[in-house]
Amino acid sequence: MSLAFKQETFRDDYTFRNSPEAIRRFPFPFPEDQYMYSVNIEPHTAGPKGAVTEFTLDVDEHYVAECRDKAITLEQDPGRCASLPHMMDAEWDFLEFTMESLARDYPEQFNLSKNGKEWTWVNRPLGLEQSFVFGDAATLPMGPFEYMGRQVQGDFVLLDQREDTLFADAGIVTSQADWSLAFNVGMSWHEWHGPVPQVTKLGVMDRALKFLMSLQQANPVRRLNWTMTINPRLDTSPENYPLWGGDRNKVNEQNAGELAHLRVELQTLFRMPRSNAIVFSIRCYLISMEEMATYPRWAKRFHRVLRDLHPDLVEYKGITKYQQAVVAWLSRFDDGADIGIGTQPE
Amino acid sequence: MSQLQVKVAAIDDVSAGVRHFTLVDAHGGELPAFSGGSHIVVTMPAPGRTYRNAYSLLSSPENRAHYEIAVHRQPQSRGGSIYMHEQVKVGSVLDISYPVNLFALSRVAKHHLLIAGGIGITPFMAQIHDLERLGGDYSLHYGFRSREHAAFADALKARVSQRAVCYDESLGQRMDFEALLRAQPLGTHVYACGPQGMVEALVSTARGLGWPEHHIHSEQFLAPPVGEPFTLKLSKSELEITVQGDMSMLEAMEAAGVDAPSLCRGGACGRCELEVLGTDGELQHHDHYLSDADKASGRKIMPCVSRAKCGYLELNL
Numbered sequence: 001m002s003l004a005f006k007q008e009t010f011r012d013d014y015t016f017r018n019s020p021e022a023i024r025r026f027p028f029p030f031p032e033d034q035y036m037y038s039v040n041i042e043p044h045t046a047g048p049k050g051a052v053t054e055f056t057l058d059v060d061e062h063y064v065a066e067c068r069d070k071a072i073t074l075e076q077d078p079g080r081c082a083s084l085p086h087m088m089d090a091e092w093d094f095l096e097f098t099m100e101s102l103a104r105d106y107p108e109q110f111n112l113s114k115n116g117k118e119w120t121w122v123n124r125p126l127g128l129e130q131s132f133v134f135g136d137a138a139t140l141p142m143g144p145f146e147y148m149g150r151q152v153q154g155d156f157v158l159l160d161q162r163e164d165t166l167f168a169d170a171g172i173v174t175s176q177a178d179w180s181l182a183f184n185v186g187m188s189w190h191e192w193h194g195p196v197p198q199v200t201k202l203g204v205m206d207r208a209l210k211f212l213m214s215l216q217q218a219n220p221v222r223r224l225n226w227t228m229t230i231n232p233r234l235d236t237s238p239e240n241y242p243l244w245g246g247d248r249n250k251v252n253e254q255n256a257g258e259l260a261h262l263r264v265e266l267q268t269l270f271r272m273p274r275s276n277a278i279v280f281s282i283r284c285y286l287i288s289m290e291e292m293a294t295y296p297r298w299a300k301r302f303h304r305v306l307r308d309l310h311p312d313l314v315e316y317k318g319i320t321k322y323q324q325a326v327v328a329w330l331s332r333f334d335d336g337a338d339i340g341i342g343t344q345p346e
Numbered sequence: 347m348s349q350l351q352v353k354v355a356a357i358d359d360v361s362a363g364v365r366h367f368t369l370v371d372a373h374g375g376e377l378p379a380f381s382g383g384s385h386i387v388v389t390m391p392a393p394g395r396t397y398r399n400a401y402s403l404l405s406s407p408e409n410r411a412h413y414e415i416a417v418h419r420q421p422q423s424r425g426g427s428i429y430m431h432e433q434v435k436v437g438s439v440l441d442i443s444y445p446v447n448l449f450a451l452s453r454v455a456k457h458h459l460l461i462a463g464g465i466g467i468t469p470f471m472a473q474i475h476d477l478e479r480l481g482g483d484y485s486l487h488y489g490f491r492s493r494e495h496a497a498f499a500d501a502l503k504a505r506v507s508q509r510a511v512c513y514d515e516s517l518g519q520r521m522d523f524e525a526l527l528r529a530q531p532l533g534t535h536v537y538a539c540g541p542q543g544m545v546e547a548l549v550s551t552a553r554g555l556g557w558p559e560h561h562i563h564s565e566q567f568l569a570p571p572v573g574e575p576f577t578l579k580l581s582k583s584e585l586e587i588t589v590q591g592d593m594s595m596l597e598a599m600e601a602a603g604v605d606a607p608s609l610c611r612g613g614a615c616g617r618c619e620l621e622v623l624g625t626d627g628e629l630q631h632h633d634h635y636l637s638d639a640d641k642a643s644g645r646k647i648m649p650c651v652s653r654a655k656c657g658y659l660e661l662n663l
Contacts (some may be wrong), residue, residue, distance in 0.1 A: 089381075089480070160450050163560040189514035214609050214617045217378055217444040218348040273379035274407060276447045 001211060005064040005125055011072070011243075016232035018291050022061055026287050027052050027264050028343045029224040033304040037204065037313065038135060044268050050168060052266060053222070055105035055151055057098065058283060064125050066153045066175075066234065073174040073235045074150070081146045081228065082236075083158070083170035084183045088323035089143035090158045090170060093272035094279055098148040112177065121150055145170055154266075154283035157181075161213060161276055165189045168280075175234035175284045177263060182239070187294045215278060217271045225265040226338035227317040228326070232261055232286045251322035256329035257290040260322060289329060295345035306330070350377065354438045355412060361490075361497040362420045365431055365649060368412050372439050376410040380445035382473030383537075385567070386413065387443040387611055390429045395593070395601065400567045400612050402539075403445060404471035404498075408479070410487075413442075417495060418465040424569060424592050448614050449539065449565035451476060456533030461521070461548055461549040463540020464491070467498055469565065470539065474506055485509055487526065489544070492516035523551040537563040554658045567612030570594035570651045571632055579660040580604065581623055595649035599663075603621035606649065606663060613651035622647050627656020 008015045018026070042052065052058045074080055083091060099121055103112040111122040120131045128151070132139035140147050147154050149172035158170035165188045173181040184192045193205045214219065229236055230247040251259050266283040293299040306319075307327045314320055350368040355535040360366045380403060390397040405414035417430040420655050434440070449469050451458060458477060460470045467488055477484045486509055490496045493514060502510045515521040527536065536557070538548040545564045552562045570593075578587045578595055589598040594620060599606040609617035613633030622629065622645055631641045640646050647654075647661070 048566060089453075092526050126382070160451065160453060162454070214446070214615050216348075216446055217380075219444070273445070275453075276381040276384075337456055 003059065003063070003106075003125075004061060006061050008062070010063045010065065010069040010232055010234045014133060014231045016062070016065070016286065018250060018287060019061060020294070023287065023291050023294055024345070025050055025052055025060075027224060027265050027266055027285055028292075028298050028301075029226050030301050030305050031341050031343050033301065033308070035305045035309060035313075040223045041208065041221050042223070044222040044270075052283075052285065053159060056101040056220075056270075057105070057281070058266070059102070059106055059109065059153065063153055064261075067126060067151060069234050070150060070174045076173075077239060080174050080180050081149060081172040082181060083143060083145050084186060087145070087158055087160065087170040087275070087277070088137070089275035090160065090277035091137075091143055093275050093277065094158060095144035095148045096134070097272065097279065098152050102152070108259045126151060137204055141197070146172060153333070157280040157282070158272075159212075159278040159280055161278065163188075164213070164260075165209065166212065166278065168192060169277075176237055176282070177229070177265070177284075178236055178238055180238045193285070212269060212275055215269060215271045218274055220270040222266055222268040227263050227265075228319050228322075229261045229263045229286065230259050230322065232288070234284060236285075248318070248321045251336055253325050253328040254322065256322070256326045257293065258288060260289050260326045260329070261286045262289070262292060262304055289326065293330075293333055294331075296333050297344075297346050300335075300337075300339055303327060303330035303334040349441045349443060350386075352377070352440055352442055354434055354436050354440070357434070357436055360416060362494045364416050364495075364497045365419070366414060366416045366497075367430070367434070368414050369440070369442070370412045377413055377544050378444060379410055380407050380472075381447050381450060382407055382450060382476035383449035383469045383565070384445035384472070385446040385449075385469070385610070386415070386432070386445055387609075388415075388595065389441040390426060391424060392433070392434075395425075395597070396539050397424070397429055398611055399426040399430075399569075400610050401566075402449075402468040402472070406475040407472055408475065416465060416468050420569065424572065426569070433457075437581070443463040446609060446615070448610055449537070449563060451482070451537070452535045452561075452563075455535035455561075456483065457531050457535070458482060459526070459530055459534055459536040460486040460560065461523075461526075461536065461538040461540070461544075462485060462486065462488045463538075463544040465497065466538075466540030466544075467502075468539075470537070471498060471502075473537075474502075474509070478506070485511070487511050487521055489513040489515060489519075489521055489540070502654065521547050524555070526550055527555050527557065535561045535563060537565075539565050542566060546637070547663040548656075564616065565614065565633065567610065568632055568651045570597070570653070571630075573630065573653045574655060576627070576654055576656050577658040579658055580663045582663055583659060584607055589653065593658075594651060595647075595653055595661075599649065604663070608650055611650045616648070616652055618648055619646055620649055620663055621645060623660040623662050625654055625656045627659070629654050629659075 086178045102110040109124050113120045117134045119134050122129050155173045155342045157168050159166040160169040184290045189209050233244050267283045270279045351372040353372045355370045356368040358366045385400045385402045386480050387398050401415040419431045420427045462470050493504050538545045572592050578589050587598050587602045589595050609615045616635040630653050632651040
């Protein structure tokens with residue numbers, strides 16, 4: 001498969017745009033007009049062709065630009081990558097998992113050759129070639145987790161399983177929807193999910209934890225989560241709130257189509273073999289309201305979801321300031337017709 | 347669930363009643379790496395019924411050329427261990443699950459105290475590979491009935507003689523759990539695997555000495571006990587299934603083509619938990635997963651090892 005990588009930015013002049021093909025494959029998350037938080041975990045089975053779930057890890061037209069944006073964020077704040085000392089086995093598991101997945105699914109872009117423990121990795125889009133000894137971190141320019149975490153789109157958290165729960169004991173997090181790795185590293189499952197509204201009474205987190213504790217190798221799972229972001233900005237971290245928080249006051253009924261973006265997270269979870277850790281991958285897909293409205297079925301659906309969203313979720317997702325402006329912008333597409341169940345575009 | 351297909355490459359008798367199987371990938375490739383303490387579930391297609399038993403992997407987790415398991419022929423076997431001993435030959439092909447670890451070493455422990463009884467030595471055989479590789483601080487205490495029951499004792503002596511202490515019961519050698527636990531440094535995790543009585547005694551001694559619950563690890567795979575037949579009603583599937591006395595509810599559901607969730611099949615992992623809607627008798631819980639309060643509530647059951655003494659039991663599936 002040939003991939004044309006775009007030159008674009010996710011900060012300052014915000015030149016990020018989706019091609020028509022990228023819009024077509026956008027992981028639109030709303031099968032119904034009403035949204036309520038749920039576990040919505042399903043097997044991460046490969047396919048269909050062209051979808052963001054076609055392969056284990058999705059590489060798309062934004063790959064090079066996203067990796068560059070990640071490097072900028074890490075340079076400004078090295079604390080966005082952290083790993084506790086007992087996670088070294090999990091780091092190597094992560095390196096092997098990402099290298100093998102990319103080389104298998106995108107052979108034109110990536111190559112991995114092994115001679116016993118002597119491995120050579122080639123990343124053509126980023127122009128990297130690295131020979132190293134698997135298991136010997138001194139043969140890499142940085143820790144194995146950071147090395148490959150910089151070469152895959154999205155954020156990654158490594159979860160250590162002990163004491164009947166999961167601990168977020170390593171992470172590389174540069175495109176998060178307003179949560180902090182520095183704050184969350186080392187936390188247990190219920191600690192880091194503490195702020196999510198409307199879920200304690202549903203028992204959602206207990207059931208999800210129980211499910212993930214018995215996650216098996218070769219049987220990964222996924223779910224979609226979503227929020228909104230003003231401007232196509234990946235780094236909406238609390239640390240950099242002054243750089244993006246104010247943009248939320250600039251949205252009005254006229255510019256909402258351009259400024260407001262639906263931010264969908266494809267969350268996937270994989271059991272690692274040597275460490276028994278779980279890789280939690282959070283891949284962010286952005287789409288502006290204008291891009292979304294090229295498929296009016298999606299604009300209708302999102303208009304209804306956003307208009308009727310539970311006030312607690314409006315607050316939690318940080319949408320309060322511009323919810324009405326976006327609803328007003330989207331309303332022109334909504335004739336009120338029944339569009340049935342399903343996330344597909346026209 | 348994804349499965350692996352393996353071929354039996356070698357069979358050895360390692361001690362009285364214990365057979366050691368070496369398994370290679372049936373298609374000639376590498377097997378997945380795993381972490382010490384993992385088990386696999388072996389599917390045994392016996393005539394008329396299928397057995398699925400969990401066995402700990404005892405080979406080095408880094409060795410992806412083959413897996414090793416050891417199977418103790420259970421005197422009161424329902425058929426699984428007898429099948430492994432009598433039907434499985436060199437060259438036999440078996441379906442196994444990917445490795446699952448319900449007995450993982452804590453990676454934040456300061457010291458690891460490993461307590462094995464009899465065939466319970468198997469998960470530790472793999473764990474000490476991981477501990478040696480990671481430079482972990484540990485000691486292994488291994489009790490067995492007599493020399494002829496001492497599976498792998500010579501191999502352990504050769505590999506890690508400084509770390510391993512053996513106890514031959516026939517010579518009057520016994521572990522003193524209380525003395526052993528009292529002598530451990532702060533931050534020690536204890537791991538027990540072996541006969542039920544040994545594991546329960548170790549766990550209750552540790553609790554009695556005030557050990558933190560999360561520092562006490564144990565693993566026992568239970569075989570489903572034999573009981574009386576009864577009728578299983580599945581409300582969502584609108585099915586009625588007869589559970590024979592020597593079958594578990596899970597096996598009966600699978601034989602009827604019901605897609606029931608399961609993982610370890612030995613009452614340990616919790617994956618197969620089902621909601622009880624009603625019964626005209628009493629539940630017989632045998633698992634290690636549900637809390638005493640859950641068991642007393644009569645609302646939950648683990649169909650892999652538990653059953654009911656009743657005419658019918660209705661589940662929400």
